[in-house]
Amino acid sequence: MDALTLELLNGVSLFAILAIVALGLGIVFGLMGVINLAHGEFVMLGAYVAYVVHANGLNHWLSLPLAAVALFVLGVVIEVGLIRRIHRQPELTILATFGLSVCLRQIAELVFSKDFQSVPNPVPGATEAFGVLFPTYRYLLIAIVAVVVAVTLLAFTRSRFGLVVRAIVADRDLAESAGIRTGVTNLCAFGVGAATAGIAGALVAPLGAVEPQAGLAYLPGAFLVVIVGGYNRLWGVAVGALVVAAVQTGVIHFYDAVWAQIASLALAVMVLQFRRPTPAGAIA
Amino acid sequence: MRLEAANLRSGYGTVPVLHAVSLTVSSGEIVALVGRNGAGKTTLVKTILGVLRATGGALRLDGVDITRLPPSRRVRAGLRATFQERALFGALTVSDNLRLNGFSSESHHRVLDVFGPALSGRGAQRTGTLSGGEQKMLSAAIALATGAPLLVMDEPTEGLQPSNVALLGDHIESARKAGRGVLLIEQHLELAKRLADRFIVLEKGEVVDGGPASDSDVAARVARRLLI
Secondary structure, three states: HHHHHHHHHHHHHHHHHHHHHHHHHHHHHHHOOOOOHHHHHHHHHHHHHHHHHHOOOOOOHHHHHHHHHHHHHHHHHHHHHHHHHHOHHHHHHHHHHHHHHHHHHHHHHHOOOOOOOOOOOOOEEEEEOOOOOEEEHHHHHHHHHHHHHHHHHHHHHHHHHHHHHHHHHOHHHHHHHHOOOOHHHOOOOHHHHHHHHHHHHHHHHHHOOOOOHHHHHHHHHEEEHHHHHHHHHOOHHHHHHHHHHHHHHHHHHHHOOOHHHHHHHHHHHHHHHHHOOOOOOOOO | EEEEEEEEEEEEOOEEEEEEEEEEEEEEEEEEEEOOOOOOOOHHHHHHOOOOOOOOEEEEEEEEEEOOOOOOHHHHHHHHHHHEOOOOOOOHHHHHHHHOOOHHHHHHHHHHHHOHHHOOOOOOOHHHHHHHHHHHHHHHHHHHOOOEEEEEEEEEOOOHHEEEEEEEEHHHHHHHHHOEEEEEOOOHHHHHHHHHEEEEEEEEOOEEEEEEEEOHHHHHHHHHHOOO
Protein backbone atom coordinates (compact mmCIF):
# COMPACT_ATOMS: atom_id res chain seq x y z
CA MET A 1 0.00 0.00 0.00
CA ASP A 2 2.82 2.37 0.97
CA ALA A 3 4.68 1.53 -2.23
CA LEU A 4 1.57 2.30 -4.29
CA THR A 5 1.07 5.63 -2.49
CA LEU A 6 4.68 6.51 -3.16
CA GLU A 7 4.24 5.61 -6.84
CA LEU A 8 1.15 7.80 -6.98
CA LEU A 9 2.99 10.73 -5.40
CA ASN A 10 5.86 10.22 -7.85
CA GLY A 11 3.29 10.25 -10.63
CA VAL A 12 1.77 13.52 -9.38
CA SER A 13 5.24 15.02 -9.12
CA LEU A 14 6.03 13.94 -12.70
CA PHE A 15 2.67 15.35 -13.82
CA ALA A 16 3.55 18.70 -12.23
CA ILE A 17 7.00 18.82 -13.89
CA LEU A 18 5.58 17.86 -17.30
CA ALA A 19 2.78 20.41 -16.96
CA ILE A 20 5.04 23.33 -16.05
CA VAL A 21 7.64 22.45 -18.70
CA ALA A 22 4.95 22.04 -21.39
CA LEU A 23 2.86 25.05 -20.39
CA GLY A 24 4.99 27.54 -22.33
CA LEU A 25 5.07 25.26 -25.34
CA GLY A 26 1.29 24.94 -25.08
CA ILE A 27 1.06 28.72 -25.50
CA VAL A 28 3.72 29.12 -28.17
CA PHE A 29 3.12 25.95 -30.21
CA GLY A 30 -0.40 24.95 -29.18
CA LEU A 31 -2.04 28.38 -29.35
CA MET A 32 0.21 30.47 -31.60
CA GLY A 33 1.29 27.64 -33.90
CA VAL A 34 4.99 28.48 -33.55
CA ILE A 35 7.09 25.30 -33.55
CA ASN A 36 9.69 26.40 -31.03
CA LEU A 37 12.55 23.91 -30.90
CA ALA A 38 14.37 26.21 -28.47
CA HIS A 39 11.76 25.72 -25.75
CA GLY A 40 14.01 23.26 -23.88
CA GLU A 41 16.77 25.87 -23.90
CA PHE A 42 14.37 28.39 -22.29
CA VAL A 43 13.90 25.84 -19.49
CA MET A 44 17.69 25.37 -19.32
CA LEU A 45 18.22 29.14 -19.01
CA GLY A 46 15.62 29.29 -16.23
CA ALA A 47 17.65 26.65 -14.40
CA TYR A 48 20.78 28.76 -14.87
CA VAL A 49 18.98 31.74 -13.33
CA ALA A 50 18.42 29.54 -10.25
CA TYR A 51 22.11 28.62 -10.33
CA VAL A 52 23.20 32.28 -10.52
CA VAL A 53 20.85 33.15 -7.64
CA HIS A 54 22.37 30.32 -5.59
CA ALA A 55 25.96 31.24 -6.57
CA ASN A 56 25.33 34.78 -5.33
CA GLY A 57 24.03 33.54 -2.00
CA LEU A 58 20.48 34.71 -2.60
CA ASN A 59 17.29 32.92 -1.62
CA HIS A 60 16.33 30.21 -4.13
CA TRP A 61 12.71 31.35 -4.28
CA LEU A 62 13.90 34.65 -5.74
CA SER A 63 14.94 32.72 -8.82
CA LEU A 64 11.31 32.07 -9.79
CA PRO A 65 10.30 35.70 -10.46
CA LEU A 66 13.78 36.50 -11.77
CA ALA A 67 13.67 33.60 -14.24
CA ALA A 68 10.17 34.64 -15.32
CA VAL A 69 11.26 38.24 -15.98
CA ALA A 70 14.56 37.30 -17.65
CA LEU A 71 12.93 34.76 -19.95
CA PHE A 72 10.01 37.09 -20.70
CA VAL A 73 12.49 39.72 -21.90
CA LEU A 74 14.45 37.13 -23.89
CA GLY A 75 11.19 35.83 -25.38
CA VAL A 76 10.18 39.35 -26.42
CA VAL A 77 13.56 39.95 -28.06
CA ILE A 78 13.38 36.61 -29.92
CA GLU A 79 9.80 37.28 -31.04
CA VAL A 80 10.69 40.70 -32.43
CA GLY A 81 14.02 39.69 -33.91
CA LEU A 82 13.12 36.30 -35.30
CA ILE A 83 9.70 34.75 -34.85
CA ARG A 84 7.43 37.48 -36.20
CA ARG A 85 9.34 37.59 -39.47
CA ILE A 86 8.88 33.89 -40.21
CA HIS A 87 6.09 32.48 -38.09
CA ARG A 88 3.72 31.98 -41.03
CA GLN A 89 6.30 29.64 -42.58
CA PRO A 90 6.56 26.53 -40.35
CA GLU A 91 9.61 25.09 -42.13
CA LEU A 92 11.55 28.32 -41.57
CA THR A 93 10.39 28.45 -37.94
CA ILE A 94 11.68 24.91 -37.34
CA LEU A 95 15.07 25.73 -38.86
CA ALA A 96 15.37 29.09 -37.12
CA THR A 97 14.39 27.85 -33.65
CA PHE A 98 16.67 24.82 -34.09
CA GLY A 99 19.51 27.24 -34.85
CA LEU A 100 18.46 29.37 -31.91
CA SER A 101 18.57 26.35 -29.59
CA VAL A 102 22.15 25.59 -30.71
CA CYS A 103 23.13 29.26 -30.17
CA LEU A 104 21.59 29.35 -26.68
CA ARG A 105 23.41 26.14 -25.70
CA GLN A 106 26.70 27.54 -26.98
CA ILE A 107 26.16 30.83 -25.15
CA ALA A 108 25.40 28.92 -21.93
CA GLU A 109 28.58 26.92 -22.48
CA LEU A 110 30.65 30.08 -23.01
CA VAL A 111 29.25 31.78 -19.95
CA PHE A 112 28.96 28.84 -17.52
CA SER A 113 31.25 26.18 -19.11
CA LYS A 114 30.24 22.61 -19.98
CA ASP A 115 30.49 21.54 -16.35
CA PHE A 116 27.50 20.21 -14.49
CA GLN A 117 26.38 22.68 -11.85
CA SER A 118 24.06 21.98 -8.99
CA VAL A 119 21.47 24.00 -7.16
CA PRO A 120 20.92 22.75 -3.62
CA ASN A 121 17.47 21.74 -2.53
CA PRO A 122 16.05 24.83 -0.78
CA VAL A 123 13.76 22.68 1.39
CA PRO A 124 15.67 19.49 2.20
CA GLY A 125 14.05 16.66 4.07
CA ALA A 126 10.81 14.78 3.72
CA THR A 127 7.28 15.21 4.93
CA GLU A 128 5.15 12.35 6.13
CA ALA A 129 1.72 12.30 4.59
CA PHE A 130 -0.65 9.54 3.41
CA GLY A 131 1.46 7.14 5.46
CA VAL A 132 4.67 7.69 3.47
CA LEU A 133 7.66 10.00 3.52
CA PHE A 134 7.94 12.15 0.41
CA PRO A 135 10.42 14.99 -0.34
CA THR A 136 9.03 18.29 0.96
CA TYR A 137 10.40 20.21 -2.04
CA ARG A 138 8.36 18.04 -4.39
CA TYR A 139 5.19 18.84 -2.44
CA LEU A 140 6.04 22.53 -2.78
CA LEU A 141 6.82 22.09 -6.47
CA ILE A 142 3.40 20.48 -7.03
CA ALA A 143 1.68 23.36 -5.20
CA ILE A 144 3.59 26.07 -7.09
CA VAL A 145 2.95 24.41 -10.44
CA ALA A 146 -0.75 24.14 -9.61
CA VAL A 147 -0.85 27.89 -8.92
CA VAL A 148 1.20 28.88 -12.00
CA VAL A 149 -0.81 26.62 -14.32
CA ALA A 150 -4.13 27.79 -12.85
CA VAL A 151 -3.22 31.48 -13.12
CA THR A 152 -1.97 31.03 -16.70
CA LEU A 153 -5.07 29.07 -17.70
CA LEU A 154 -7.31 31.74 -16.18
CA ALA A 155 -5.37 34.50 -17.91
CA PHE A 156 -5.76 32.77 -21.26
CA THR A 157 -9.38 31.68 -20.88
CA ARG A 158 -11.11 34.35 -18.79
CA SER A 159 -9.37 37.62 -19.63
CA ARG A 160 -9.66 39.87 -22.66
CA PHE A 161 -6.02 39.06 -23.43
CA GLY A 162 -6.92 35.37 -23.66
CA LEU A 163 -9.89 36.15 -25.87
CA VAL A 164 -7.69 38.21 -28.18
CA VAL A 165 -5.11 35.41 -28.37
CA ARG A 166 -7.83 32.91 -29.28
CA ALA A 167 -9.16 35.29 -31.94
CA ILE A 168 -5.70 35.71 -33.47
CA VAL A 169 -5.15 31.96 -33.48
CA ALA A 170 -8.54 31.48 -35.17
CA ASP A 171 -8.01 34.14 -37.86
CA ARG A 172 -5.19 36.64 -37.72
CA ASP A 173 -6.46 38.77 -40.63
CA LEU A 174 -9.95 38.99 -39.19
CA ALA A 175 -8.51 39.95 -35.80
CA GLU A 176 -6.51 42.74 -37.44
CA SER A 177 -9.66 43.85 -39.25
CA ALA A 178 -11.39 44.16 -35.89
CA GLY A 179 -8.69 46.63 -34.87
CA ILE A 180 -6.69 44.17 -32.76
CA ARG A 181 -2.94 44.79 -32.74
CA THR A 182 -1.94 41.21 -33.39
CA GLY A 183 1.79 41.98 -33.28
CA VAL A 184 1.64 43.24 -29.70
CA THR A 185 -0.52 40.32 -28.57
CA ASN A 186 1.77 37.73 -30.19
CA LEU A 187 4.72 39.44 -28.56
CA CYS A 188 3.13 39.20 -25.10
CA ALA A 189 2.00 35.59 -25.64
CA PHE A 190 5.49 34.50 -26.75
CA GLY A 191 6.99 36.36 -23.80
CA VAL A 192 4.60 34.67 -21.36
CA GLY A 193 5.38 31.27 -22.93
CA ALA A 194 9.10 31.87 -22.44
CA ALA A 195 8.51 33.17 -18.89
CA THR A 196 6.66 30.00 -17.84
CA ALA A 197 9.56 27.96 -19.30
CA GLY A 198 11.90 30.05 -17.15
CA ILE A 199 9.84 29.32 -14.03
CA ALA A 200 9.89 25.63 -14.97
CA GLY A 201 13.69 25.72 -15.23
CA ALA A 202 14.11 27.43 -11.87
CA LEU A 203 11.73 24.92 -10.25
CA VAL A 204 13.39 21.79 -11.62
CA ALA A 205 16.97 23.07 -11.10
CA PRO A 206 17.30 21.54 -7.58
CA LEU A 207 16.12 18.16 -8.92
CA GLY A 208 18.99 17.57 -11.33
CA ALA A 209 22.16 18.87 -12.90
CA VAL A 210 22.22 22.33 -14.45
CA GLU A 211 24.18 22.17 -17.71
CA PRO A 212 23.99 23.58 -21.25
CA GLN A 213 22.50 20.37 -22.73
CA ALA A 214 19.81 20.07 -20.06
CA GLY A 215 17.13 21.58 -22.30
CA LEU A 216 17.37 18.70 -24.76
CA ALA A 217 15.88 16.37 -22.17
CA TYR A 218 12.80 18.55 -21.66
CA LEU A 219 11.83 19.28 -25.27
CA PRO A 220 10.49 15.83 -26.31
CA GLY A 221 8.40 15.54 -23.15
CA ALA A 222 6.92 18.99 -23.67
CA PHE A 223 5.96 18.21 -27.26
CA LEU A 224 4.49 14.84 -26.19
CA VAL A 225 2.30 16.59 -23.64
CA VAL A 226 1.04 19.21 -26.12
CA ILE A 227 0.40 16.59 -28.82
CA VAL A 228 -1.45 14.24 -26.47
CA GLY A 229 -3.40 17.03 -24.76
CA GLY A 230 -4.30 18.73 -28.01
CA TYR A 231 -3.48 22.09 -29.50
CA ASN A 232 -5.73 25.15 -29.49
CA ARG A 233 -6.88 24.63 -25.91
CA LEU A 234 -4.41 25.50 -23.20
CA TRP A 235 -6.07 23.23 -20.65
CA GLY A 236 -5.04 20.41 -22.99
CA VAL A 237 -1.56 20.84 -21.47
CA ALA A 238 -2.89 19.75 -18.07
CA VAL A 239 -4.76 16.82 -19.65
CA GLY A 240 -1.73 15.82 -21.73
CA ALA A 241 0.61 16.03 -18.73
CA LEU A 242 -1.80 13.90 -16.70
CA VAL A 243 -2.07 11.21 -19.38
CA VAL A 244 1.68 11.13 -20.13
CA ALA A 245 2.54 11.07 -16.41
CA ALA A 246 0.03 8.26 -15.78
CA VAL A 247 1.41 6.20 -18.67
CA GLN A 248 5.03 6.77 -17.67
CA THR A 249 4.45 6.08 -13.97
CA GLY A 250 2.46 2.93 -14.77
CA VAL A 251 5.04 1.57 -17.21
CA ILE A 252 7.92 2.41 -14.86
CA HIS A 253 6.08 0.53 -12.10
CA PHE A 254 5.68 -2.63 -14.18
CA TYR A 255 8.73 -2.40 -16.48
CA ASP A 256 11.34 0.36 -16.56
CA ALA A 257 12.04 3.97 -17.60
CA VAL A 258 13.10 3.03 -21.15
CA TRP A 259 9.76 1.31 -21.83
CA ALA A 260 8.01 4.29 -20.24
CA GLN A 261 9.57 6.61 -22.86
CA ILE A 262 8.66 4.19 -25.66
CA ALA A 263 5.07 3.97 -24.35
CA SER A 264 4.77 7.80 -24.27
CA LEU A 265 6.04 8.06 -27.81
CA ALA A 266 3.65 5.33 -28.97
CA LEU A 267 0.81 7.22 -27.30
CA ALA A 268 1.71 10.42 -29.14
CA VAL A 269 1.89 8.55 -32.47
CA MET A 270 -1.54 7.02 -31.77
CA VAL A 271 -3.01 10.42 -30.94
CA LEU A 272 -1.60 11.88 -34.16
CA GLN A 273 -3.09 8.97 -36.14
CA PHE A 274 -6.56 9.52 -34.71
CA ARG A 275 -6.36 13.29 -34.68
CA ARG A 276 -9.25 15.13 -36.24
CA PRO A 277 -8.51 17.23 -39.35
CA THR A 278 -8.74 20.40 -37.24
CA PRO A 279 -5.66 21.03 -35.12
CA ALA A 280 -7.09 19.64 -31.90
CA GLY A 281 -5.67 16.66 -30.09
CA ALA A 282 -7.52 13.41 -29.60
CA ILE A 283 -8.31 14.05 -25.98
CA ALA A 284 -8.96 17.80 -26.14
CA MET B 1 -13.09 61.95 -44.01
CA ARG B 2 -12.04 60.95 -47.49
CA LEU B 3 -10.71 57.64 -48.72
CA GLU B 4 -8.71 57.79 -51.91
CA ALA B 5 -7.29 54.92 -53.91
CA ALA B 6 -4.84 56.06 -56.57
CA ASN B 7 -3.72 53.55 -59.20
CA LEU B 8 -4.07 50.79 -56.64
CA ARG B 9 -2.68 47.41 -57.68
CA SER B 10 -2.73 44.09 -55.88
CA GLY B 11 -3.13 40.39 -56.42
CA TYR B 12 -2.39 36.94 -55.08
CA GLY B 13 1.21 35.78 -55.35
CA THR B 14 2.33 36.48 -58.89
CA VAL B 15 -1.23 36.79 -60.21
CA PRO B 16 -2.27 40.44 -60.50
CA VAL B 17 -5.97 41.11 -59.89
CA LEU B 18 -6.34 44.87 -59.51
CA HIS B 19 -4.84 47.02 -62.26
CA ALA B 20 -4.47 50.68 -61.29
CA VAL B 21 -7.84 51.16 -59.59
CA SER B 22 -8.62 54.74 -58.63
CA LEU B 23 -11.64 55.85 -56.63
CA THR B 24 -12.70 58.14 -53.83
CA VAL B 25 -15.28 57.89 -51.07
CA SER B 26 -16.05 60.97 -48.98
CA SER B 27 -18.00 61.60 -45.81
CA GLY B 28 -21.75 61.66 -46.33
CA GLU B 29 -21.79 59.71 -49.57
CA ILE B 30 -22.51 56.17 -50.61
CA VAL B 31 -20.47 54.84 -53.49
CA ALA B 32 -21.77 51.61 -54.97
CA LEU B 33 -19.08 49.42 -56.47
CA VAL B 34 -20.58 46.88 -58.81
CA GLY B 35 -19.15 44.24 -61.05
CA ARG B 36 -19.58 40.67 -62.09
CA ASN B 37 -18.09 37.71 -60.27
CA GLY B 38 -14.32 37.74 -60.53
CA ALA B 39 -14.16 41.47 -61.25
CA GLY B 40 -11.88 42.01 -58.24
CA LYS B 41 -14.37 43.58 -55.82
CA THR B 42 -13.43 41.46 -52.81
CA THR B 43 -9.73 41.83 -53.65
CA LEU B 44 -10.25 45.60 -53.60
CA VAL B 45 -11.93 45.41 -50.17
CA LYS B 46 -9.07 43.31 -48.80
CA THR B 47 -6.50 45.71 -50.24
CA ILE B 48 -8.28 48.76 -48.86
CA LEU B 49 -8.35 47.22 -45.40
CA GLY B 50 -4.75 46.00 -45.68
CA VAL B 51 -5.42 42.29 -45.34
CA LEU B 52 -3.95 42.02 -48.83
CA ARG B 53 -0.82 44.02 -49.53
CA ALA B 54 -0.96 46.58 -52.33
CA THR B 55 1.66 45.91 -54.98
CA GLY B 56 1.45 49.42 -56.39
CA GLY B 57 -0.33 52.73 -56.20
CA ALA B 58 -1.42 54.48 -53.04
CA LEU B 59 -4.24 54.51 -50.53
CA ARG B 60 -4.88 57.69 -48.59
CA LEU B 61 -7.17 58.57 -45.73
CA ASP B 62 -7.69 62.31 -45.48
CA GLY B 63 -4.54 62.74 -47.54
CA VAL B 64 -2.43 60.58 -45.23
CA ASP B 65 -0.79 57.63 -46.96
CA ILE B 66 -2.00 54.40 -45.31
CA THR B 67 -0.79 52.01 -48.03
CA ARG B 68 1.77 50.31 -45.77
CA LEU B 69 -0.19 50.44 -42.51
CA PRO B 70 -1.40 47.15 -40.99
CA PRO B 71 -5.19 46.62 -40.91
CA SER B 72 -5.47 47.38 -37.18
CA ARG B 73 -3.94 50.85 -37.71
CA ARG B 74 -6.34 51.52 -40.58
CA VAL B 75 -9.26 50.53 -38.35
CA ARG B 76 -8.00 52.88 -35.67
CA ALA B 77 -7.72 55.60 -38.31
CA GLY B 78 -11.47 55.30 -38.97
CA LEU B 79 -11.90 52.56 -41.55
CA ARG B 80 -14.18 49.56 -41.03
CA ALA B 81 -15.00 46.73 -43.37
CA THR B 82 -17.39 43.83 -43.49
CA PHE B 83 -16.20 40.86 -45.47
CA GLN B 84 -18.21 38.68 -47.77
CA GLU B 85 -16.83 35.58 -46.07
CA ARG B 86 -15.00 34.86 -42.80
CA ALA B 87 -16.51 37.95 -41.26
CA LEU B 88 -16.79 36.65 -37.68
CA PHE B 89 -15.01 34.30 -35.30
CA GLY B 90 -17.25 31.24 -35.63
CA ALA B 91 -15.76 29.36 -32.68
CA LEU B 92 -16.41 32.25 -30.28
CA THR B 93 -19.71 33.44 -28.88
CA VAL B 94 -21.61 36.41 -30.24
CA SER B 95 -20.67 38.38 -27.10
CA ASP B 96 -16.99 37.52 -27.58
CA ASN B 97 -17.17 38.79 -31.15
CA LEU B 98 -18.67 42.03 -29.88
CA ARG B 99 -15.99 42.38 -27.18
CA LEU B 100 -13.27 41.83 -29.77
CA ASN B 101 -14.73 44.63 -31.84
CA GLY B 102 -14.49 47.00 -28.89
CA PHE B 103 -18.03 46.93 -27.54
CA SER B 104 -18.50 46.99 -23.79
CA SER B 105 -20.98 44.54 -22.23
CA GLU B 106 -23.45 47.39 -21.71
CA SER B 107 -23.52 48.19 -25.41
CA HIS B 108 -24.05 44.63 -26.69
CA HIS B 109 -27.83 44.95 -26.80
CA ARG B 110 -27.48 48.11 -28.90
CA VAL B 111 -25.61 46.13 -31.57
CA LEU B 112 -27.82 43.07 -31.36
CA ASP B 113 -30.98 45.17 -31.69
CA VAL B 114 -29.89 46.78 -34.98
CA PHE B 115 -31.92 44.18 -36.89
CA GLY B 116 -34.84 44.04 -34.49
CA PRO B 117 -35.46 40.85 -32.54
CA ALA B 118 -33.49 38.56 -34.92
CA LEU B 119 -30.29 38.66 -32.87
CA SER B 120 -31.58 39.89 -29.52
CA GLY B 121 -30.58 37.72 -26.60
CA ARG B 122 -28.21 35.60 -28.70
CA GLY B 123 -25.05 36.85 -26.97
CA ALA B 124 -24.14 33.49 -25.44
CA GLN B 125 -24.59 31.56 -28.68
CA ARG B 126 -21.55 30.32 -30.59
CA THR B 127 -21.35 32.52 -33.68
CA GLY B 128 -20.69 29.58 -36.01
CA THR B 129 -24.09 28.14 -35.11
CA LEU B 130 -25.95 31.23 -36.36
CA SER B 131 -27.47 30.91 -39.82
CA GLY B 132 -25.63 32.48 -42.76
CA GLY B 133 -28.11 35.35 -42.84
CA GLU B 134 -27.82 35.96 -39.10
CA GLN B 135 -24.04 36.06 -39.39
CA LYS B 136 -24.35 38.62 -42.19
CA MET B 137 -26.67 40.71 -40.01
CA LEU B 138 -24.30 40.52 -37.05
CA SER B 139 -21.32 41.47 -39.18
CA ALA B 140 -23.16 44.45 -40.67
CA ALA B 141 -24.53 45.46 -37.26
CA ILE B 142 -21.01 45.48 -35.79
CA ALA B 143 -19.64 47.64 -38.61
CA LEU B 144 -22.57 50.08 -38.40
CA ALA B 145 -22.50 50.29 -34.60
CA THR B 146 -18.76 51.03 -34.42
CA GLY B 147 -19.46 54.52 -35.66
CA ALA B 148 -16.41 54.37 -37.94
CA PRO B 149 -16.42 57.36 -40.31
CA LEU B 150 -15.74 55.17 -43.35
CA LEU B 151 -17.40 51.83 -44.03
CA VAL B 152 -16.49 49.32 -46.69
CA MET B 153 -19.23 46.73 -46.97
CA ASP B 154 -18.67 43.68 -49.16
CA GLU B 155 -21.95 42.15 -50.29
CA PRO B 156 -23.72 42.80 -46.98
CA THR B 157 -27.14 41.70 -48.29
CA GLU B 158 -26.05 38.28 -49.54
CA GLY B 159 -28.25 35.65 -47.86
CA LEU B 160 -30.56 38.17 -46.17
CA GLN B 161 -34.32 37.94 -46.43
CA PRO B 162 -35.99 40.89 -48.27
CA SER B 163 -37.26 42.58 -45.09
CA ASN B 164 -33.75 42.60 -43.63
CA VAL B 165 -32.27 43.84 -46.93
CA ALA B 166 -34.61 46.81 -46.67
CA LEU B 167 -33.73 47.33 -42.99
CA LEU B 168 -30.02 47.20 -43.76
CA GLY B 169 -30.59 49.73 -46.53
CA ASP B 170 -32.25 52.05 -44.01
CA HIS B 171 -29.29 51.73 -41.65
CA ILE B 172 -26.79 52.45 -44.42
CA GLU B 173 -28.83 55.49 -45.39
CA SER B 174 -28.85 56.63 -41.76
CA ALA B 175 -25.07 56.26 -41.72
CA ARG B 176 -24.81 58.57 -44.72
CA LYS B 177 -27.12 61.10 -43.06
CA ALA B 178 -24.86 60.96 -40.01
CA GLY B 179 -22.00 62.06 -42.25
CA ARG B 180 -20.31 58.69 -42.73
CA GLY B 181 -18.90 57.54 -46.04
CA VAL B 182 -19.80 54.09 -47.38
CA LEU B 183 -18.21 52.05 -50.14
CA LEU B 184 -20.92 49.50 -50.85
CA ILE B 185 -20.02 46.42 -52.87
CA GLU B 186 -23.37 45.12 -53.96
CA GLN B 187 -24.86 42.68 -56.48
CA HIS B 188 -28.37 43.66 -55.41
CA LEU B 189 -28.76 46.35 -58.06
CA GLU B 190 -32.11 47.69 -56.85
CA LEU B 191 -30.67 48.38 -53.39
CA ALA B 192 -27.57 49.95 -54.91
CA LYS B 193 -29.74 52.22 -57.07
CA ARG B 194 -31.81 53.19 -54.03
CA LEU B 195 -28.83 54.07 -51.85
CA ALA B 196 -25.93 55.13 -54.04
CA ASP B 197 -24.82 58.64 -54.81
CA ARG B 198 -22.33 57.34 -57.32
CA PHE B 199 -21.66 54.11 -59.17
CA ILE B 200 -18.32 52.58 -59.97
CA VAL B 201 -18.14 49.56 -62.24
CA LEU B 202 -15.21 47.20 -61.88
CA GLU B 203 -14.33 44.73 -64.62
CA LYS B 204 -11.28 42.45 -64.66
CA GLY B 205 -9.64 44.54 -61.97
CA GLU B 206 -10.16 47.89 -63.69
CA VAL B 207 -12.64 50.70 -63.27
CA VAL B 208 -14.49 50.74 -66.59
CA ASP B 209 -17.48 52.95 -65.93
CA GLY B 210 -19.18 55.07 -63.32
CA GLY B 211 -20.95 58.29 -62.57
CA PRO B 212 -23.71 59.86 -60.52
CA ALA B 213 -26.51 57.45 -59.64
CA SER B 214 -29.05 60.18 -60.32
CA ASP B 215 -28.02 60.13 -63.99
CA SER B 216 -30.42 57.71 -65.67
CA ASP B 217 -27.87 56.98 -68.43
CA VAL B 218 -25.32 55.88 -65.85
CA ALA B 219 -27.84 53.65 -64.09
CA ALA B 220 -28.86 52.10 -67.40
CA ARG B 221 -25.22 51.48 -68.40
CA VAL B 222 -24.47 49.91 -65.02
CA ALA B 223 -27.47 47.60 -65.34
CA ARG B 224 -26.45 46.62 -68.85
CA ARG B 225 -22.88 45.82 -67.80
CA LEU B 226 -24.12 43.54 -65.05
CA LEU B 227 -26.66 41.75 -67.24
CA ILE B 228 -24.50 41.11 -70.32
